Each structure stands twice: as structure tokens, then as C-alpha cells.
Amino acid sequence: MTRLAVEERTLTVLRWLVIAFLLVITVFPFYYMLVLSFVPIEQLLLHPSRIYVTAGEFTLGTYHQVLASVQDGGQGFAGFLRNSAEVAVATVVVSLVVSIPGAYAIARLRFFARRQVSALFLAVYMFPAIVLAIPLFVAFAKLGLVESLVGLTIVYVVLTVPVSIHMLRQYFETIPESIEEAAALDGAGRIATMLRITLPLAIPSIMSTGLYVFMIAWNEFLFALLLLTPRRDLWTVSLGLAQLSNGIEVPKTVLMAGSVILTVPIVLLYGLAERALTEGLTTGADKG
Amino acid sequence: MSASSALTRPRRRRRNSAAARANRDGLLMVGPTVVIVVAVVVLPVLWNVVLSFQSLSLVQIHTSGIFGEFTLDNFTKVLADPDFWASLRTTVIYAVGGTAGSIALGLVAALALRRRFPGRGVVRAAMLLPYVAPVVAVAFVWQMMLNSQFGVVNIWGQKLLGWNGPVDFLGQAPYALVTVIAFEIWRYFPFAFLFITARLQAVPGDIEEAALVDGATPTQRFAYVLLPQLANVIALLSVLRLIMNFNKFDDVYLLTGGGAGTDVAAVRVYDYLTGQFDVGGAAAQALVLAAILVGFLLIYVKFFVRKEVDAS
Numbered sequence: 001m002t003r004l005a006v007e008e009r010t011l012t013v014l015r016w017l018v019i020a021f022l023l024v025i026t027v028f029p030f031y032y033m034l035v036l037s038f039v040p041i042e043q044l045l046l047h048p049s050r051i052y053v054t055a056g057e058f059t060l061g062t063y064h065q066v067l068a069s070v071q072d073g074g075q076g077f078a079g080f081l082r083n084s085a086e087v088a089v090a091t092v093v094v095s096l097v098v099s100i101p102g103a104y105a106i107a108r109l110r111f112f113a114r115r116q117v118s119a120l121f122l123a124v125y126m127f128p129a130i131v132l133a134i135p136l137f138v139a140f141a142k143l144g145l146v147e148s149l150v151g152l153t154i155v156y157v158v159l160t161v162p163v164s165i166h167m168l169r170q171y172f173e174t175i176p177e178s179i180e181e182a183a184a185l186d187g188a189g190r191i192a193t194m195l196r197i198t199l200p201l202a203i204p205s206i207m208s209t210g211l212y213v214f215m216i217a218w219n220e221f222l223f224a225l226l227l228l229t230p231r232r233d234l235w236t237v238s239l240g241l242a243q244l245s246n247g248i249e250v251p252k253t254v255l256m257a258g259s260v261i262l263t264v265p266i267v268l269l270y271g272l273a274e275r276a277l278t279e280g281l282t283t284g285a286d287k288g
Numbered sequence: 289m290s291a292s293s294a295l296t297r298p299r300r301r302r303r304n305s306a307a308a309r310a311n312r313d314g315l316l317m318v319g320p321t322v323v324i325v326v327a328v329v330v331l332p333v334l335w336n337v338v339l340s341f342q343s344l345s346l347v348q349i350h351t352s353g354i355f356g357e358f359t360l361d362n363f364t365k366v367l368a369d370p371d372f373w374a375s376l377r378t379t380v381i382y383a384v385g386g387t388a389g390s391i392a393l394g395l396v397a398a399l400a401l402r403r404r405f406p407g408r409g410v411v412r413a414a415m416l417l418p419y420v421a422p423v424v425a426v427a428f429v430w431q432m433m434l435n436s437q438f439g440v441v442n443i444w445g446q447k448l449l450g451w452n453g454p455v456d457f458l459g460q461a462p463y464a465l466v467t468v469i470a471f472e473i474w475r476y477f478p479f480a481f482l483f484i485t486a487r488l489q490a491v492p493g494d495i496e497e498a499a500l501v502d503g504a505t506p507t508q509r510f511a512y513v514l515l516p517q518l519a520n521v522i523a524l525l526s527v528l529r530l531i532m533n534f535n536k537f538d539d540v541y542l543l544t545g546g547g548a549g550t551d552v553a554a555v556r557v558y559d560y561l562t563g564q565f566d567v568g569g570a571a572a573q574a575l576v577l578a579a580i581l582v583g584f585l586l587i588y589v590k591f592f593v594r595k596e597v598d599a600s
Contacts, residue, residue, distance in 0.1 A: 003505050004503060004505045007505040007506050007507055008505075008506060011506050015400050018396060018397070018400040019400050019401070019411060022397055022400070022411075022415060023411060023414060025474060026414050026415055026417050026418055026478075027414050027417070029418075029426060029429045029430065029433065030417060030421070030429075032429060032432070032433060032440065033425070033429045033432075036432065044438055045437075045438055048437075048438035048439070048440070048443045049440065049443040049444060049447060051440060098320070098321050098324070099321070101317035101318070102317060102318045102321040104317060105313070105314040105315075105317035105318040106314075106318060108310075108314075109310040109311070109313055109314035109317070110307065110310055110311070110314070111310060111311040111312075111313070111314025111315050111318070112311055112314075112315060114314065117318055117322055120322065120325065120326075120330075121325070123585070124325055124329050124330075126531060126585060126588070127329070127333075127581075128531070128532065128534075128535030128554075128577075128581065129535070129537065130535050130537045130554040130557055130558070130574065130577070131333070131336070131535065131574045131577060131578045131581070132329060132332065132333065133557075133558070133561075133574075134336055134339070134557065134561055134567065134570050134571050134574050135332030135333060135335045135336040135339065135571070136328070136332050137561065138332075138335070138339065138567060139331075139332050139335065154328065155328070157324075158324060158325060158328040158329060161321060161324075161325065162325070165321070190309075190313050215420060218422065219421075219422040219423060219424075221423060221424055221538045221542070222537055222538060226562075237422075238422055238423075238424040238425075239424075241424050241425065241428060242424045242428075242542060245428050245431070252432060255428065256428075256429075256432065259422075259424070259425035259428050259429060260425075262422050262424065262425045263421050263422055263425045263426075266420055266421060266422060267417070267420070267421065270413075270416070270417075270420050271413075274413055274416075
């Protein structure tokens with residue numbers, strides 16, 4: 001056999017092996033999470049090598065326990081879910097309201113220091129959270145914004161605005177200026193043009209930006225840890241799961257139910273809008 | 289600008305007023321955002337510089353003014369501490385290992401999924417799960433899978449692979465760092481995969497066909513045709529991932545808490561702040577980190593951003 005034939009044959013086999021391997025490593029952890037969330041802890045300790053749920057041991061008790069409030073003997077994840085949802089939705093709304101005019105201005109209008117403003121956003125966006133964490137933590141302590149969901153939302157808005165502006169700006173730049181000029185000739189002012197012409201065209205991009213921001217806010221951990229740790233009633237789902245999994249009091253399979261609850265909204269959103277999110281992930285370069 | 293200006297003046301004035309309006313509108317639209325970003329990010333970073341030259345504990349924060357006594361103690365203390373250098377070494381190993389591994393795996397994945405096959409869309413979507421899922425949830429699942437008492441990896445390792453006993457993947461010195469790097473590779477290879485896939489789609493088909501006609505084998509085609517095309521995106525990914533990994537906090541903190549030889553710089557800064565309540569020390573370390581980061585950023589800007597800004 002020639003080298004060409006040998007290589008082609010081995011690579012065909014290798015390719016399928018690689019695909020199978022990648023599927024196993026990406027999907028199995030989530031499958032394992034789901035399986036363990038339906039099993040009482042005693043069963044896991046009894047049959048640790050089992051990676052499926054038998055009808056006999058199947059339970060929803062883990063979900064009951066993790067969702068119920070602390071007074072009812074649960075872990076209070078229903079409350080954490082509400083906190084996470086409030087913070088994430090507020091972050092998306094404020095971040096978009098602030099970013100849309102900002103991105104439009106950077107894409108369209110030549111104003112004083114436009115380049116510097118653009119560079120500032122890029123720098124903030126590349127700046128790692130841990131370096132911001134100390135001064136922000138100290139400043140928020142001074143301003144009395146620790147232990148509050150409003151404080152956390154402010155941090156998230158500031159962390160996501162540069163990404164949103166970057167994503168939206170790229171989209172605004174693809175809308176031909178001639179459309180807006182036509183509107184201007186018809187007597188529409190700048191704001192009217194933006195609201196009636198440019199924004200409707202940008203809806204898909206606004207949606208994907210919003211989804212991406214939601215994902216960042218929902219998944220965020222460090223600032224929730226720094227700002228909210230002392231107040232259990234304010235914990236987000238991420239923080240709650242991290243705090244409780246450090247201890248030994250809560251059965252691990254109950255916490256598995258908690259991590260399913262944390263993961264499902266993101267996977268659902270991702271399933272609904274895969275293209276929008278992947279677009280966000282590539283144009284929004286990286287944060288995380 | 290000269291003699292003919294009498295004719296062109298009215299027109300220029302109109303253009304000037306349009307430019308002035310654009311300038312005013314632009315500033316109005318972007319100004320509030322800039323103010324907020326400066327207030328919440330830039331000022332605190334500057335304040336971090338001030339803090340790093342002060343001797344402050346968390347308790348004193350409420351009473352102290354912005355400018356207290358200045359001292360170099362924090363820096364001498366930080367730089368003289370052998371633990372700091374050990375931590376920096378760990379951070380470099382972690383950042384470089386995670387970056388190289390995730391790009392290599394992402395490249396392999398992108399090549400494997402390059403040709404169309406039934407179900408490719410589903411496989412592609414599955415590939416991104418580790419990246420989009422909440423870090424706290426996936427870190428917890430890894431802890432469970434690697435648990436030495438009942439985790440599947442240890443149980444199956446002993447059953448099928450004949451391990452002598454459970455391996456303490458997260459609590460024992462050499463293993464913990466390897467595990468944390470593996471986690472990093474697992475979580476971020478989708479990111480490299482996305483970028484490389486996008487670039488692969490833009491590679492013109494005819495060069496590869498030409499190489500095929502010339503009888504080049506698949507590995508030769510990869511090495512001499514594809515790889516040069518991907519060089520840029522791989523370089524970009526390397527810089528981006530290095531910057532992010534170098535300051536990674538969540539992943540390591542959640543998996544090991546910085547124990548068992550995984551004390552990366554960001555976790556150390558956090559411990560200084562909340563464990564020892566040493567704001568000044570934490571700020572000084574963060575400043576050293578930021579300085580290293582600015583170095584990376586300059587490289588990034590020099591090689592990647594200039595083109596983009598000029599083009600826009």
C-alpha cells in the first residue's frame with residue numbers, strides 16, 4: 001500500500017474514534033449529573049459503579065429537598081433561582097439599554113475621542129475579574145453596596161457592557177449607511193432614524209447579545225461570592241451550590257439536583273438559540 | 289483651504305455643523321456609559337494602586353481615608369515571600385498547559401468534524417456544552433466523578449483498569465494540578481474549536497485540491513496547506529487564552545480551593561483578601577499580576593488590534 005492509502009485509511013478510522021471520544025467527554029459529565037440527581041444518596045454509596053437509574057431507586061425527593069425553603073427543611077434553591085433570575089434579567093435589560101446607543105454611536109458617529117472610548121471598552125473587557133475584584137469589593141464595602149442584589153447587578157452591567165457594545169457595534173457596521181441617509185433625507189432626525197430604521201434591523205443581533213449577557217450573569221461566581229456570601233437569602237444559584245457543596249451536611253445527590261437546576265436554564269436557552277449564542281461566543285471573543 | 293474658499297465656504301460650514309451634531313450626539317449616546325465604566329472600573333483600578341502602597345486590613349477600611357500613609361511594605365513582603373514565586377510558577381504551568389491543551393484538542397475536534405456527516409450538527413452542539421454550562425455546576429460534577437469514595441472514575445479505574453486503589457485526583461500534589469489543567473482543557477477546547485472551525489470554513493478549497501492532485505497525503509496537506517492558514521487564528525487564541533488562564537479564579541477555587549499544589553495567583557489574591565483580611569497585600573499582588581497582564585495585553589494589541597482599528 002502507498003503512504004497515501006495507509007494514511008487515508010488510518011485517518012478515517014481515527015476520525016470516528018476521535019468523534020466518539022469527544023462525544024463521551026463532553027456529554028458524559030452532564031449525563032452523570034442527571035443520573036445522580038434522581039438517586040437517593042444511600043443508593044449511590046451502595047452501587048457507585050452504576051451509571052443508570054433503576055426504577056426501584058428513582059426518586060424526585062432530591063429535587064423536593066433542594067428546592068424547598070430552609071424553614072421547610074430544604075435548601076432554599078427556589079429562592080436562589082429567583083435571585084439569579086432577577087439579577088440576570090436586570091443585567092440584560094440595563095446592559096442593552098446602555099449598550100445600544102453606545103454601540104450605535106461608536107459605529108456611526110465620528111465624535112471626539114471615539115477611538116479612545118473604543119479602546120477603553122476593549123481594555124475593560126480584557127481585564128480579568130480578579131484584578132477588579134479587590135478595589136470593587138473595597139469600594140462597595142465603603143458605599144454599602146455589599147450584600148445587595150443591586151450592587152451585584154451594577155457589577156454585572158459594567159462587566160457585560162463592553163462585550164455588548166463590541167457585539168452590537170460589529171452588527172451596526174454591517175447595516176448600510178445609505179438606508180439611514182435615505183431616512184434622513186425624508187426628514188427623520190437621528191433618534192427617529194435609529195429607533196425606526198436601525199433598531200428593527202438589528203433585532204437578531206440584539207437578541208443574541210442579550211442571550212450572551214444573560215449567560216454571563218447567570219453563570220457568574222466570583223462577584224457573587226465576594227458580595228453576597230454572608231446573606232444566605234440573597235445567594236444566587238451558583239453561589240448557593242458552591243457554598244453548600246463545600247460542607248458535608250447536604251447529601252451529594254441532593255446537590256446534584258441543585259446543579260441540574262442551575263444548568264438546565266442555560267442548556268435550554270442554548271438549545272433554543274444555538275446559532276445566536278455561538279455567534280455571540282465568537283464575535284464576543286472571550287470572557288471567562 | 290485657500291483662494292477658492294469663498295465658493296466652498298457655505299458648503300463647508302454645513303458639513304461642519306453636521307460634524308458638530310454628530311460629535312454632540314455621539315458624546316451624548318456614549319458619554320453616560322463611559323462615565324459608569326470609568327467610575328466602576330477605572331477608578332477602582334487606580335485606587336487598587338493606592339491601596340497597594342498602604343498597610344490596611346479589612347477592618348480598617350471603613351474608617352480610613354482614601355490617602356493614608358504610604359509604604360512599600362506590601363511589595364517587599366509579597367516579593368520576598370517564596371510562596372508568591374511558587375504560586376507564580378504554578379500559575380505559569382497552569383496557564384500554558386491549559387492554553388496549549390485546549391487549542392490542541394480544539395484543533396483536533398475542528399479537523400474531525402470538518403467533513404459533513406449525518407448528525408454533525410448535533411455533535412457540534414454537544415461539543416459546546418462544557419463551555420456554556422455554569423462553571424459551578426460542572427466543577428461540582430467533576431468533583432463527584434473524581435471522588436475517591438464513590439466517584440465513577442475511581443470505581444471504574446479500579447474495576448476495569450486494575451488500579452490498586454482510589455486516586456486522590458483533587459487532594460494530592462502532582463495529581464491535583466494535572467486535574468485542574470485537564471478541567472481547563474475540557475472547558476475551553478470548545479472555544480478553540482469554534483474559532484478554528486470558523487477559520488477552516490474560510491480556507492479556499494482550490495489549494496487543497498491542488499495538493500490532492502499532486503498526491504499529497506492527508507498529513508502533508510495538513511502540515512503544508514492547512515496549518516499555515518490557521519497560524520494566525522492559533523496565535524490569537526494563544527494570547528487570548530493565556531491572558532484569561534493567567535488570572536483564572538473560579539475553576540481552581542471551585543475544584544481544589546487552591547490546595548495540593550494548585551495555589552494559582554488569583555486564588556492566592558482572594559485568600560489574602562478574605563482569609564487574612566490583608567487588603568494592602570492583596571492589592572499589591574493584584575498589581576503585580578496586572579503588570580504581567582499589561583505585558584500580555586501590549587503583545588495582543590501590537591499584533592492583533594492595530595489591523596482591526598485601522599480597518600474600521
